[in-house]
Amino acid sequence: MGRTHCSHIVDRLYNYNKTGKPSPTMNKSFLSEMAEKCPPRTKKGQTDPLVYLNPDSGSNHSFTSSFYSRVLSNKSVLEVDQQLLYNEDTKQISEEFSASFEDFRKSFALSMSKMGSINVLTKNEGEIRRDCRRRN
Numbered sequence: 001m002g003r004t005h006c007s008h009i010v011d012r013l014y015n016y017n018k019t020g021k022p023s024p025t026m027n028k029s030f031l032s033e034m035a036e037k038c039p040p041r042t043k044k045g046q047t048d049p050l051v052y053l054n055p056d057s058g059s060n061h062s063f064t065s066s067f068y069s070r071v072l073s074n075k076s077v078l079e080v081d082q083q084l085l086y087n088e089d090t091k092q093i094s095e096e097f098s099a100s101f102e103d104f105r106k107s108f109a110l111s112m113s114k115m116g117s118i119n120v121l122t123k124n125e126g127e128i129r130r131d132c133r134r135r136n
Contacts, residue, residue, distance in 0.1 A: 067081075
């Protein structure tokens, strides 16, 4: 599943939308747990701590239905994951995948199959980016 540096979530923990307060969407006990792991700022020379995106999974690198359970419980590490609840369609899908991970597996396999049929642009038609966020 992955992990992230605390520097990517400190605003959510301490200064959400520049309010000086944490994100109102975060579960209070989860907020406390994350605040223990992620200080408001790191001191010079101090390593930016890492947190797992899905600490409930047996292996911290696997994707399980607990991801969706955490979203529904307002325990997402990343704001982008928590935003699944902001729209009725994605909220419904999160509820479905939380209840039946087999549905998720089938949907994921279908999506990967569809993605495999995308015609990739090659040679002068395409571009391999050095940085995925920016065009070369």
